[in-house]
Amino acid sequence: MSSIRKNKAFMAILYVLVFLLLAEWLTPVITLTDTGHKSLFLIFIGISIIMAFLQIHWGISAAVKTIYIMWFLIHVYTESAIFSFEALGYILSDLRINLEALFAQDWAETTDIFRTILFFSLIWMAVYLIHYWVSFRLSIFLFYILTVVFIAVLDTFSPYNGDSAIIRIMIIGLLLAGLLHLARWLEGHRINKNIERLAGYMIPLFLMVAMATALALYLPKAEPQWPDPVPYLTSFSGEGGAGPGSVGRIGYGVDDSELGGSFEGDDTPAFRAEVEDGQYWKVETKDIYTTKGWELSDSAGDPVLYNNGDQIATEFEPGSEEESANAVLEMELDFPFVLYPYGVESIQMDEDIRYSYSAVDQKIEPLLSGAPFEPETVELQFNEPSFSLTGLRESTTDKLAELPPELDRYKQLPEELPQRVRDLAEEITLDSETVYDKARAIENYFERNDFEYSLTDIPVPEEDQDYVDQFLFETKRGYCDNFSTSMVVMLRSLDIPARWVKGFNEGEQLVDENGVETDVYQITNNNAHSWVEAYMPGVGWMLFEPTIGFSGSSQIDFDLDIETSDTEEQDPLEQPEQPELEEEEDPAAAAAAESSGPGFGERIGDFISQHRGIIFMAIAALILTSLVLFTQRQKWLPKVLVPYYRRRKGQQTFEKAYLRLLKQLDLYGIKREEGQTLMSYARYIDSFFGTREMSRLTSSYERSVYGGQPETVNWNELKESWEKLINRTTS
Template identity: 30%
Template sequence: MAEPGARRSLSSGRLPSGRSGSQWAEDALLSTLLLLLVLEWLYPLGKLASITELYAIGPFVWTFALFVGIDTFRLGWQPSWLLKAGWMVGQTVWLHHGGAFPDLNGWMLWGQELAMDVREGAQGRLADWEPSTRTLLFVGGWAFFISVLQSLVLERKQMHALVLLTLALPIWLQTAFGMDAFASACRTLIFGLLLQWLLQPGFLRRWQDDRPSRASASAVGSRERGAAVHSAGVRAQGAGLLLIAAALGIGWLGAYLQPQQTAAPDWKQYVEAWEQRFIGGSASGSRLQSGQARTGYGADDRFLGAPLVPDHRLAFTAVTDKPTYWRGESKSAYTGRGWETYDSSLQPGRFEAPPIQESANERETVRQAITLADRSLDRLLFAGGVITRVDELRTTQGDTIPSEWVWRQAETDRYTVPALTEPLASYRVEAKVAPDRAALAALPSAEYPADIAARFLQLPGSLPERVRSLARDLVGDASTPYAKAEAIEAYLRESYTYSLDPGAPPADGEDLVDRFLFETRKGYCDHFSTAMTVLLRASGVPARWVKGFAPGEVTGTTAGDAGILYNVQVRQSDAHSWVEVYVPAAGWVPFEPTPGFGAAAKDGAHPLQRTEDAAAAVSAPASSLLSGEWMRAAQRRLAAFSRLLSELPAMAQAWMSAAAGQWPEIWAKATAAGWRWLLAGGMLALPVLLRLLDLRRAGLRRLRTGGKGPSLPPALPPAGLLPSLRRLSAYRLGQRLWRKLQRAYGKAGPAQTLREYAASRSCRSVRQREALMHLTRLLEAQRYGDGYAAEPDGVTREALRKAWTQLRRSRRF
């Protein structure tokens, strides 16, 4: 039933009459909380930039805020959508033209691309759409969605579903990607609970206004009823706010007392189980063997060590002053199975030369021009060292991207261009390559900066002791970082065998480095570089794992202004990983522990020789999404769920025993954190809480009785899933009985009411007539009664079944 007077739908396009300043303020506050909830869907896109390629969410935050603001002012659908459409088009063009508006020719070109994408979409070729078109659709879809959500909040006063879905999002992200969901879940709970708290008075008013006329015909006038509702709502606000604070405080206290480190999930065991169950060995001829991967550059380094097969596709070509390794990025957190980063946040690229304290160690500048051939690399910048300048960025459309649009991941020195731009086709950079290692041998030892030591000496607690013991034996009496690094590098190059097939990857609980050093004793670059990094850290030398490409194949030389220029072809089989060691007086210096490759910095970072089948620094596993990874993960989860059901009783008993055993520790932490303050706060809060709850009960009781005089309409129906399911079940049963009734007594006429239908049927006895009329009254009450009542006029499933049974029995007499 529509709301009277001033409350009109947002979609009607008309301003409500008589809207007071307090209503405007209430709508603005509700809209702000809704915006904060919606933004929780946007933040993960930036955190997962390596997957979504969305490196800057700021423009979209402002866009969402504008959409919410327009709908808050209720300008009408025509001006509202004209403003939104203009903003969406302008923002899309601005983003995809380097942060500036194009001239007339640029606008015409964009219009032609949009028309072409429309034709391609009609043909089902969605993958060929331009990035600008995808951005426009993304923003347009959110514009419609935000408008619907705001209508639900401001008009219907309901938002349970969005709060629950927004709360489920960080939980799912933590499960799937290992993201820390604590902050996002806390924000969602705060915004969601506050939103629901503020919606309750409006929901009570709307419920009263939507009552059927027969319910509003009580002796208490609508003005008194509205006053009672307002009084009850106001009195319940304090209790609601205190309950929100108590819920959040208890949740935070539990997380504080039992902190957990977020870890990325290991999907490998689920993938393998599903593969064995549904694929088995029958598909081995059409795909890589289980656990194998192809050489190539990728983004996920969490699980290394799978057997490799070479991929000789061309990655890029380059022209360079000097053959160098092509650095992509570094990673610093070793997990025992692979590598992760502590901080994946991005910032606008800053091209600065690395600080060098000694003139003898000054780094050489190289100039390099790269032309990409593999589209999987069209967002990344590779260079022979630390990038100090970007001269030119060209897209596949021939447009220029400003160098200010290059983003840098501070922790890894990974340089990218935003996904909002056209894919890269070529670029020219200047970089500083590592100094000649011969000059580093005489440098004295010095203390490491605190931030370097804290981050780049990290090792997992599960690292076997024999790895640490080997590190101590290898460095011996060496006193400088350079001497220790050379000793470990030489040991690995001379004592282990290079192979693309090192056997099965480490199982659960096994350490990649330990397995390589003491069991398999063979591997490829990932094994050698990871082992050297771990051994260096175990001996007290900061080191980090670096991935990129080996120098590649020199196909020719040309004469340049500054000397010889090398023409180089780099293939996916040249994907490689190596080590960088921190030397206090020289910064980060590369080392090459993999046999068959040149010492990474002994001769200016160019190779002594090239190995044809270079291992992948990060490879795309054959058991990836395209070969059924998620299907296999789902099957593993189903099997785990079945086991969980069978083991549930034993687990419950174990949890209870563990909780009982840990209670003294929890209590000790709580008391150590200030038990006197907690006790005093609890003693003060308890009577306040009880008083507010009593006021809330009194307010709701007054809502039902009006305090004096005839009773008001009944209280709100029970909320929640079970009462709703009971009402739905009774309604569906009523519909089935009505169809059965027509099959037994004949079809109803087009304009017949239920009572007219019952009166026109012939019955054998008075008992049958009474039973028919009784069932008809129940169906009539269910169909036309108060939909907000818990059980409309007592129409339950049991009452309907009993009435139908009586009617069937009456036909026998």
């Protein structure tokens, strides 16, 4: 074994990096399988690596590992801290059961204890293989590539978020690869170095990796040039939709039990609406928040059936306008439900349809001969609700205690909800006197506190993490589901009944060939949306829109004339603010506008202004590194010069190489005195190093330059002497 492998300090650094790399394998396995006891598994890996590093006899090593595994099984599965006959008997009995199951090929009967033993065996073998690769092969490339692929696949196709893990793996892998390459190079050249000398090679490697990491993290990133292939690949499984941790395609979905993750835009047309003003098209509501998403409570009573043209009674009473409005929906996707605006009065279709309205989720489902029906054209009559300012002023918090018990399910919250979510809701509404004021305060909170609307880079909550808590206090980045769910949860924490609503927003208003706006709105999958309904005591249910960039249903207004004589004398804080009607952009259009925003030069300028401190530190580190490399150039420069001159030929090559050697000797500290002849200087060099190489080279140089006989000099014969001398100057 070469000296580099006997260098304990150098090998210890390698094994520490190996431990960190193995930990990156262990973390996603523990996370995805809900195994637990990660620290105990890491201790086992650490013990195994330490014994491999110290080259403990295999018999002793196996005994220690076996004892640790037995202790783990007893500690975890028997809750006994020490070995006992009862605990050992339980473990052995369990193993006997598993052996019988294996011989019977009844894999489902294997127990957790047996699977844990198999997992420990896998770790045991992995450590042995890595020990072999590091200590004997001096190569970790295969395991490094497998680690990158492993984490990348899990990050793409599972709930595991490997963003930070990939960065750590790249840093660890680059350090390992660089150090092992250095070890192979030293071994190949039979160069012996102690740890102090090795530091001269290792420190530049660490600095380069650190600088590359800093630049990768803080420099501006270009947008992806290719579409995400994951939705295309997952489409073959028939699952559709977006699973946790994956990038899904936006659109109306059914399962909301696990919210989170990124989405890509989808401009597939869903339906067209011919209506005078844009509307929010409601589909359903959900009422049970689970810390990860939404579910629907059990049915509370039978649905109500209506015939074509019947007056439909929902929880939003039609407004007081003298004439109702009409809307005609031309469906382009098949939906087994009716999309309806607020204040709907009646529904009409050509077929002999009946409509089932459920008070549990407010969904209207068309039935043809008792079976679900997917309509092609729907005609609706509606009258948009209006709300009394007097009633909203009287929605005091003491009336919340008088609400009927039917509304209790809209105040449900899980016990695991972090207390800081409740505290934030209290803080936001501290100065609000009425229930309506509190709801508006929460609705406006997101726009004023650095929250960002985005469909990309949206994380999925960890197993022990609350979806709302993550959004409010950690990411502050998301789309409608994040904003609407957070508002519902905060309202409920104040005992205000609230529910989560799903449907579509207004869509894009179409124009005719002359550029004039028509009464037709195109709604695509990009317009799938969620928002909030909250119950105001004495008034009823109201729509609220907390998502940044969305203004809510544009025609839901307030009846400001009820019991008011002089609106100018009203307290402006008590008057509900009418949001300015903006032309709504769907998420895909917003993403496109964002991607085509500031130019490259502007982005660079913004980045520099925002990260001056980091850029200054990076420049300072670069200057410091350059100074270190310059002052230590006598140590690393020969590594560049030797391969350069080794490949060159010609009569002038020797002369240039000799002059380069003189400069290198001067850098090394053996300076040529003023007036000293070359041969005298050469004899001094030979006496210093104990060689005759410099005299030989100098004699050839004088014969070539001063004797005018360059053809007598053979560079191939002198090359070895030159390399030996110049390599001496690096020690």
